[in-house]
Amino acid sequence: MKKLKIGTRNSPLALWQAQEVESKLKTLGFETEIVPIISSGDKNLNQPLYALGITGVFTKDLDIALLNKEIDIAVHSLKDVPTQLPHNIQISAVLERDFPEDVLVRNDDSEPLDIEVLKIATSSLRRRAFWLKEFPETEFADIRGNVQTRLKKLDDGIANATIFSLAGIKRMNLDITYEQIPFLLQAPSQGVVAIASLSDNDKLNERLKTISHKETEICVTIEREFLKTLEGGCTAPIGAKAEMLDGKIRFIGRLCSLDGKNCIDTDEIFDWNDSENFGEKIALKVLENGGKELMDEIRKSL
């Protein structure tokens, strides 16, 4: 049997995630091979992502490899995947979500610092804006690179702290202390590993579907619809979290101005039978309630 080629970025986290997918596929009887591909997002480390002005910097090279049939599937962190996918590429399965929240990691000597006087290294517009909403005086520094690189930069003293997705820390088995930051709403589809494949590869897609985690799929579909309807192709401070509780879904969403001064929040519980287009419906409400003006302002200043 021909081996199924699993494309992935070559960062330690991406490779871990590809191996996780590989072990699921092996249970389906697939023979597999991991194909690491260097992505443009990993090459261009000097600028914050939003400044590159293009979406999909982590996924583009894997999309091309898929379309050229150099790989059969691509494994991504779903939160890095643009909501608008290239023609003939689809997300065919997601793994069960774990540890979706953001956490604060301080460098060793920053312990006694008051939370208000922290300097935080992050290039995420969402993390900055949502943090500034609570602590407007906090300073920020840009930082790029994979989890290990960012920890090294923090050690070098570019800031007192940084913010990570807890999923990344857990998957890398890093022995570092972190603090919960419950006020900082996670990115849409954070903590979720996704498998992309060619939309017309029906036979493969049918089999991929069998390893997809249904509950996670429903939740991230809502979160990504919310994001897609709000952003219209530009990066903005947007958070979203859909959770299933006894057959109901709770959705929490937030859109903020870049300085965190103006935020529009939404928090709704609904039956999961009504979940169709729910993300879009909520986003349209946010846009009507001042979200449109906020998005226009963000687009102008980026």
Ligand SMILES: NCc1[nH]cc(CCC(=O)O)c1CC(=O)O
């Ligand atoms: N943009 C970087 C990125 N993309 C996915 C993860 C971690 C895994 C995940 O949350 O899905 C990270 C690192 C981070 O945000 O700290």
